[in-house]
Structures are given as C-alpha cells and as structure tokens.
Amino acid sequence: MPINVLMPALSPTMEKGNLAKWTKSVGDKVKAGDVIAEIETDKATMEVEAVDEGTLGKILVPEGTADVAVNTPIAVILSEGEDASAANAPAPAKAETPAQDAKGKESQPPAAPEAPAAEDARKPAEPASAVANPPQPEAAPEPDVPEGTEMVTMTVREALRDAMAEEMRRDDTVFVMGEEVAEYQGAYKVTQGLLQEFGPKRVVDTPITEHGFAGVGVGAALAGLKPIVEFMTFNFAMQAIDQIINSAAKTLYMSGGQMGCPIVFRGPNGAAARVAAQHSQDYSAWYSHIPGLTVVAPYTAADFKGLLKAAIRSPNPVIFLENEILYGQSFPVPKLDDHVVPIGKAKVARPGKDVTIVAWSIGMTYALKAAEELAKKHIYAEVIDLRTLRPMDSETVVESVKKTGRCVVVEEGWQQSGVGAEVSARIMESAFDYLDAPVGRVSGKNVPMPYAANLEKLALPTVEEVVAAARAVCYR
Amino acid sequence: MAIAKKASPIPSASPATNGQGAAPPELGKAVELAAYRQMLLIRRFEEKAGQMYGMGLIGGFCHLYIGQEAVVVGMQMTLKEGDQIITGYRDHGHMLSCGMDPKGVMAELTGRRGGYSKGKGGSMHMFSVEKGFFGGHGIVGAQVSLGTGLAFANHYRGNDNVSLTYFGDGAANQGQVYESFNMAALWKLPVVYLIENNRYAMGTSVNRASAQTDFSKRGLSFNIPGDQVDGMDVRAVKAAGDKAVEWCRSGKGPYILEMMTYRYRGHSMSDPAKYRTREEVEKVRTERDPIEQVRARVIANKWASEDELKKVDAEVRAIVNEAAEFSTNDPEPDVSELYTDIVR
Numbered sequence: 001m002p003i004n005v006l007m008p009a010l011s012p013t014m015e016k017g018n019l020a021k022w023t024k025s026v027g028d029k030v031k032a033g034d035v036i037a038e039i040e041t042d043k044a045t046m047e048v049e050a051v052d053e054g055t056l057g058k059i060l061v062p063e064g065t066a067d068v069a070v071n072t073p074i075a076v077i078l079s080e081g082e083d084a085s086a087a088n089a090p091a092p093a094k095a096e097t098p099a100q101d102a103k104g105k106e107s108q109p110p111a112a113p114e115a116p117a118a119e120d121a122r123k124p125a126e127p128a129s130a131v132a133n134p135p136q137p138e139a140a141p142e143p144d145v146p147e148g149t150e151m152v153t154m155t156v157r158e159a160l161r162d163a164m165a166e167e168m169r170r171d172d173t174v175f176v177m178g179e180e181v182a183e184y185q186g187a188y189k190v191t192q193g194l195l196q197e198f199g200p201k202r203v204v205d206t207p208i209t210e211h212g213f214a215g216v217g218v219g220a221a222l223a224g225l226k227p228i229v230e231f232m233t234f235n236f237a238m239q240a241i242d243q244i245i246n247s248a249a250k251t252l253y254m255s256g257g258q259m260g261c262p263i264v265f266r267g268p269n270g271a272a273a274r275v276a277a278q279h280s281q282d283y284s285a286w287y288s289h290i291p292g293l294t295v296v297a298p299y300t301a302a303d304f305k306g307l308l309k310a311a312i313r314s315p316n317p318v319i320f321l322e323n324e325i326l327y328g329q330s331f332p333v334p335k336l337d338d339h340v341v342p343i344g345k346a347k348v349a350r351p352g353k354d355v356t357i358v359a360w361s362i363g364m365t366y367a368l369k370a371a372e373e374l375a376k377k378h379i380y381a382e383v384i385d386l387r388t389l390r391p392m393d394s395e396t397v398v399e400s401v402k403k404t405g406r407c408v409v410v411e412e413g414w415q416q417s418g419v420g421a422e423v424s425a426r427i428m429e430s431a432f433d434y435l436d437a438p439v440g441r442v443s444g445k446n447v448p449m450p451y452a453a454n455l456e457k458l459a460l461p462t463v464e465e466v467v468a469a470a471r472a473v474c475y476r
Numbered sequence: 477m478a479i480a481k482k483a484s485p486i487p488s489a490s491p492a493t494n495g496q497g498a499a500p501p502e503l504g505k506a507v508e509l510a511a512y513r514q515m516l517l518i519r520r521f522e523e524k525a526g527q528m529y530g531m532g533l534i535g536g537f538c539h540l541y542i543g544q545e546a547v548v549v550g551m552q553m554t555l556k557e558g559d560q561i562i563t564g565y566r567d568h569g570h571m572l573s574c575g576m577d578p579k580g581v582m583a584e585l586t587g588r589r590g591g592y593s594k595g596k597g598g599s600m601h602m603f604s605v606e607k608g609f610f611g612g613h614g615i616v617g618a619q620v621s622l623g624t625g626l627a628f629a630n631h632y633r634g635n636d637n638v639s640l641t642y643f644g645d646g647a648a649n650q651g652q653v654y655e656s657f658n659m660a661a662l663w664k665l666p667v668v669y670l671i672e673n674n675r676y677a678m679g680t681s682v683n684r685a686s687a688q689t690d691f692s693k694r695g696l697s698f699n700i701p702g703d704q705v706d707g708m709d710v711r712a713v714k715a716a717g718d719k720a721v722e723w724c725r726s727g728k729g730p731y732i733l734e735m736m737t738y739r740y741r742g743h744s745m746s747d748p749a750k751y752r753t754r755e756e757v758e759k760v761r762t763e764r765d766p767i768e769q770v771r772a773r774v775i776a777n778k779w780a781s782e783d784e785l786k787k788v789d790a791e792v793r794a795i796v797n798e799a800a801e802f803s804t805n806d807p808e809p810d811v812s813e814l815y816t817d818i819v820r
Contacts, residue, residue, distance in 0.1 A: 175632065201632065206659065207655075207658060207659065207662070209655040209658065209659065211621070211651065211652045211655055212621050212624075212652050212655025212656050212658070212659060213621075213655070213659065214621070215618060215620070215621020215622050215624070215625060215652055215655075215656065216621055216622075216624050216625040216628050216656065216659060217625060218621075218622055218625055219562075219610075219621065219622035219623060219624060219625015219626045219627075219628065219629070220625040220626070220628045220629045220632070221625070222610055222622065222625070222626065223560065223610075223625065223626045223628075223629035223630075224629065225628075225629050225632060242615060242618060243618060243621060243622075246614070246615050246618060247613070247615075247618055247622060251603075251611070252817050252818070252819070252820065253596055253597075253817045253818055254593055254596060254597040254601035254603075254611075254612075255592075255593050255597060255601070255602075255603040255611070255817075256591070256592065256593035256594035256595075256596050256597065256817060257594070257816065257817035257820075258592075258593070258603050258604070258605055259603045259605055259610070259611075260820050291818050292818055292819060294819065315819075315820040316819045316820055
C-alpha cells in the first residue's frame with residue numbers, strides 16, 4: 001500500500017503552514033528519520049522526517065506552496081514493487097498559492113536558528129497562525145491617530161518588535177533581556193532581528209533564572225537604565241514576583257520619591273493552547289492589584305505597538321501582558337514615525353446602545369464576535385477595550401454604562417477577585433442608578449486549566465457565553 | 477537530630493586577614509583616626525536608636541549594627557565617586573559610612589518628614605541617589621540580585637565603577653544569590669559580594685543552617701574567587717576590599733569577601749538572643765571589639781592622646797544627639813504624602 005505523508009502539526013496550535021522545500025526528490029529512497037521536507041510556520045522553519053521506509057513516489061504539494069492545512073497529504077511513499085500510479089491521493093485542500101516571502105516581510109535575520117522539537121516543556125506552543133482574520137474593532141483604530149493616516153497591516157508580533165526597535169534607536173539606555181531573546185531570536189520570535197541590529201550588549205540572553213534576572217533588571221533600572229525584561233511567559237514570572245512587587249513597584253514610595261524604577265516586564269500571558277495548568281494562567285488580576293505598577297494588556301497590533309512604546313518611555317515599572325494566540329494575528333497599524341498610545345485610556349472598539357461589553361487582550365475576540373452575533377438579534381453592544389488595567393479608565397466604562405444601562409465583563413482569568421469583579425464594583429459605585437440589570441461576568445472557569453481539548457474548551461470563556469450573558473442583562 | 481559540625485569561628489585574635497594569613501598592612505594615623513570617628517559614630521548612633529526604640533519613638537523592626545562597624549567603614553575606604561552600595565535591612569551603618577546625614581537617617585527611623593524617605597520607608601528602606609546608596613531592602617537576599625543589576629549598569633555603561641553588594645550569612649542561603657553569582661560571573665560584572673557573617677541568621681547559627689559554612693567558597697562553582705576576612709579589624713577589611721574592588725574595576729568579574737564579624741545586639745530590638753550565651757558576646761566584646769582595636773593602636777602609636785580621643789567622642793555624641801533631637805521634633809509627614817510617590 002502506498003503511504004500518504006500528511007502535513008504535520010508542528011505545535012499544539014498550528015493549523016497550516018508553508019511547504020518551503022523538498023529535500024528529497026521523486027524516486028529517492030527514504031528511510032525512517034530522513035529529512036524529506038522543510039515546513040515554515042509563522043516563526044520558524046522546521047524539518048519533517050519520514051516515518052516510513054520506501055521510495056518517494058510522488059510529491060503532491062510542490063515546494064513554495066503556502067497555507068497547507070494540517071493533515072493534507074503532501075507526498076506518497078511507495079513500498080518495493082509499487083508504482084506511483086497506485087497512489088490515489090486526493091488533491092491538497094489548498095495549494096498553488098505561491099509562498100509569501102516571509103523572510104522579507106518580517107525582515108528575518110539570515111541565521112535564525114530553527115525551533116527545536118516540541119518535547120521541551122519550556123518551548124512555547126506556537127501561536128495559532130491560522131486565525132487570519134481576528135475580529136477588527138469598528139471604531140477608528142486609534143483616536144489619537146490623525147485622520148487620513150496610512151495604515152499598514154502587520155501582526156502583533158511585528159508590532160511589538162518594531163516598538164522595541166524604535167525605542168532602542170531613540171534611547172541607548174533601553175535594552176532587552178530574557179531567555180532566548182537574542183541568538184534564538186525570541187522564543188516566540190518577538191525579538192526577531194534585534195540582536196542583529198543592536199548587538200549582544202543591548203539584546204541579552206539570560207540563563208533560565210527568572211528570579212535572578214528580574215532582580216538584575218530592577219537593579220539596572222534603579223541605576224538609571226531602561227530594561228525591557230522578557231519573560232518567556234508570565235507563568236514563569238511567578239518565580240520573580242517578589243522582585244517585581246517588592247523591589248520594582250514599591251521602591252519609589254519607600255524612597256520618598258527619590259528612586260524610581262523605569263522597567264518593562266513583558267511576555268505572553270494567559271492560556272495558549274493545550275499546554276495545561278502551569279502554562280496557561282492569566283495574571284491580569286494579580287498585577288493590577290499592586291500600587292506602583294502599571295498594567296497594560298492590549299488587543300490590536302496598533303495598540304500593542306503604541307502602548308509598548310509608551311511603556312518603555314514610562315518612568316514607572318510596567319507589566320506588559322501579551323498573548324500568544326494574538327502574536328500571529330494581523331491588524332491595521334498607522335504608518336507613523338512615532339505611534340505612541342497613552343497609557344490609562346480605554347477605547348470604544350465598537351459603538352452600540354443596548355449593552356456595554358468590557359474586555360481587554362484576547363478577551364476582545366470573544367467580545368467583538370459576540371457583538372456581531374448580538375447585532376443579528378438587534379441587540380447593539382458597545383464594546384470597550386480597557387487596554388490598560390492599572391490605572392483603569394473607569395470613566396470610559398461608566399460613561400458607556402450610563403448610556404446602555406447594562407454591562408457584561410469578559411476575562412479569561414478566574415472570576416474570584418478578578419478584574420471583572422473590579423470593573424463591576426466600579427460600575428456599582430459610579431453608575432448604580434443607571435443600571436437596569438446586575439453586571440454580568442463571563443470568565444475562565446474556576447479550575448486549573450485542563451489538558452484535554454474538550455475540557456480546555458469548556459474551561460475558557462466562549463462567544464456563546466458572552467452572547468448569553470448580554471441577552472440575560474438585556475432580558476431578551 | 478544532632479549534626480556535629482565544626483562551629484564557624486568566632487572572630488579570633490589570629491586574624492584570617494585577607495586570606496593570606498599575614499598581619500594586615502598598617503593604615504597610618506590619618507586613616508585610623510578617621511576610621512575611629514566613623515565607627516564610633518555608627519556605634520553611638522545605634523545605641524541611641526536602641527534607646528529611642530525603647531522609648532517608643534522608633535517603631536516596627538529596627539536591626540542594629542553594633543559590633544560590625546569595621547566592615548562598612550573599611551570597605552567605604554576602597555570606593556570612589558560613582559560606586560554603588562546596596563544592602564539588606566541592617567543598614568544604618570552602611571548609610572552613615574557612605575556619608576548620609578545622621579539627622580535624615582534618624583528622622584526616617586522615627587517616621588518623620590525630614591527622613592530620607594519622608595518617613596515612608598523606615599529603618600529598612602532608605603536610599604540616597606546622591607551618595608550611591610541603593611537601599612535598604614527588607615526581603616532577605618533580594619538586594620543580591622539588585623546589586624548585581626547595579627553592576628550590570630556599570631558594565632553596560634562601560635565605566636569602571638563597582639557595586640558593593642552586602643548580605644548576611646542568612647541571605648547567603650537564598651536561591652537568587654546563586655542565580656546572581658552565575659550571571660555576574662558569566663558576564664564579568666563588577667560586583668563585590670560582601671557576606672557579613674555575624675554567625676546568626678536571626679536565631680539560627682551558621683552551622684545549623686549552612687552545609688558549607690565557609691562562605692568565601694560559595695562562589696567556587698561559578699569560579700568566583702573569595703576570601704575570608706577578619707571583619708573586626710578595619711585594616712584587614714580595607715586590605716581585602718582594595719584587592720577585591722581592584723579586581724572588579726579591572727574587568728575580571730565578581731569577587732566574594734566573607735567578613736567574619738559579630739553583632740552584639742539581638743537580630744532586632746525584639747530579639748532576646750537566647751540562642752547564644754552572654755559569655756560568648758562578652759568574649760568578642762572584650763577581645764575583638766573593632767573600635768577598641770583602633771583605639772588601642774592610636775594610643776600605642778601616640779597618634780592621639782586620651783584627651784584628644786575624648787574630644788572625638790564628645791563631637792560624635794553631639795552629632796548623634798542633634799540627630800536624635802531633630803528626629804524627635806521633626807513633624808510627621810503631611811497627610812497628603814500618603815498618596816504621593818506611588819508612580820511618577
């Protein structure tokens with residue numbers, strides 16, 4: 001029987017990839033372990049090894065094909081005596097689109113090392129590159145952007161990289177440190193190209209030592225430098241949380257205003273996909289509890305860029321919460337020399353009149369999709385992207401609730417003592433008389449994140465839950 | 477569970493000096509007299525702080541430095557403009573030795589507006605950007621990573637300044653100390669790690685808490701050189717400090733100095749110190765006191781007369797009394813200060 005070689009999933013969240021190169025030709029003998037092809041994901045080029053022995057009988061997907069869905073047959077391996085004509089594989093699901101020149105697009109440095117095999121617990125899951133069209137906010141992308149500004153489409157990953165590069169060009173006290181930020185080009189490729197441009201003095205690979213390098217970063221900030229400390233994920237920052245809170249957040253106060261700590265702690269926060277309880281926690285509520293910290297959690301690429309630039313310029317310690325699922329998603333970003341978004345300002349991402357939906361970061365995907373669904377039922381939701389969690393712009397939320405009389409808060413984190421609880425308390429304090437229903441909360445379920453796909457899905461908020469909550473507060 | 481381990485040596489009359497066994501080089505008249513005055517200032521300041529604590533003028537935790545004065549005073553002589561100092565919560569001696577105003581330090585202890593942190597930091601949290609004093613940190617061991625970060629900044633800027641990072645034998649068992657050792661050695665950061673081994677981590681003696689009680693060896697697996705130093709002899713401290721600081725300035729990376737010292741008072745004001753005998757304390761006091769050592773040399777060498785030293789004592793007392801006076805009469809911070817200095 002001829003054996004179909006299928007497009008492999010090279011990470012938990014990969015749904016498609018580019019077939020960059022065939023390293024074997026039709027007629028070549030292959031044995032298990034031979035590299036037969038190279039596949040590009042949105043952040044790495046990975047080798048595909050043969051699992052079966054035989055002869056490469058037929059290539060079904062030519063090299064250079066982009067966006068090949070996982071599990072699509074890409075080649076046929078024949079056993080001895082078999083003929084290529086015996087292969088009766090279906091045509092690939094989607095092919096014939098020439099591969100985009102990802103290298104040019106992301107200005108990938110020439111010697112980007114390839115990602116290792118996925119067994120390493122610390123190797124991050126890959127972002128869902130397949131989510132090509134995240135829900136886009138309907139309002140003007142950024143109130144501060146001059147009308148008529150040209151917009152360019154870029155991923156959140158590129159926006160973050162550009163923000164760091166621009167600030168590093170502008171201020172030579174800015175440097176980035178963390179695990180795999182330099183030679184590896186970033187565990188999630190967010191720091192791609194920075195080493196090549198700025199050199200190893202300003203793009204510093206650290207050992208795996210979160211507590212220690214967070215403290216080193218804070219010490220450097222106390223001495224007047226402006227470190228950007230990347231945590232491979234905020235899950236690992238729990239080892240460093242003493243330095244973040246006791247040393248970074250409190251020193252300005254404890255020194256009577258003498259000594260500040262201009263530092264950015266950034267990295268992916270919250271659930272990725274199928275990485276279970278220890279790698280999926282949302283720390284929004286944890287950090288937003290702390291006086292002295294600024295906590296930012298944007299959703300669009302434009303906001304990621306503008307707010308990271310603002311965070312780097314801030315004289316205060318900033319917790320900059322990113323999201324792995326969002327890294328690969330594309331949004332329009334204003335083409336400006338210096339796009340800075342002010343910290344502490346929420347934005348109306350979609351205007352409406354019937355119910356206010358408050359969200360931030362990945363929570364915005366549920367909120368915007370729910371608003372779309374609700375509109376079909378003639379319920380017009382106003383979606384507010386908080387963007388900054390501390391200081392929280394309750395004014396924008398309260399103004400909206402005064403108009404709609406109803407509110408639902410969406411978060412991936414746990415409900416108890418969550419940011420949603422804070423938002424609803426503020427609404428209760430400032431707009432009680434305007435409320436026509438209790439504030440609804442949609443959140444991650446009160447469990448450690450399970451691994452099984454079905455349970456994981458149940459543990460996260462869903463668009464349906466947001467729709468149901470919005471209908472409940474509207475009594476419709 | 478009885479674990480037989482050799483007790484870490486009480487600072488003895490045969491000084492370990494700077495690891496070479498020889499008597500430390502003499503400092504001469506001017507330096508010894510300056511050291512005498514500085515150490516005495518710390519001693520009298522701390523005694524006064526203890527007294528004021530007893531009167532309820534100082535609250536919370538108050539960790540006195542009495543007995544350890546030679547360490548900071550000797551190390552301060554090795555520094556130059558732009559060098560940084562950072563330590564834990566037993567920090568009054570460090571602040572006074574680097575030239576911070578005793579009035580501002582005492583007023584911080586009493587929580588008054590004229591304190592270095594406007595009364596908002598207290599005994600454990602004081603800073604002086606001007607004097608290169610980076611705190612004053614209340615979390616045991618946290619200052620070790622921070623001090624390594626100060627050294628990182630020197631390295632980044634390409635200057636030849638050095639970070640003096642002080643911590644105790646207790647903090648030396650914290651994990652982040654070794655994370656910091658690793659990075660400092662890896663990147664050749666100019667940091668002198670000063671382990672003030674006063675033999676007790678609060679109430680736990682060194683040999684009850686540490687598998688390796690020779691702290692100068694704690695950097696061995698990172699190839700960080702280390703010396704054990706008689707921390708009761710300001711001459712030995714200065715000699716060892718000069719060598720370590722020079723090592724760092726010349727770009728060779730970090731250095732460890734284990735200062736064999738002793739605190740006469742409890743861990744904090746509320747510690748009755750039942751874990752050691754009165755005789756043990758008395759023995760160090762009478763045989764190894766850092767101030768008495770200098771005093772004896774000054775008299776023996778006729779660098780000053782008894783009367784001249786009495787005059788120094790009186791001047792120091794006047795400074796301390798003035799600080800006490802100021803810190804008692806200075807008003808508490810304005811209530812509006814509750815909400816200032818949270819963010820810039």
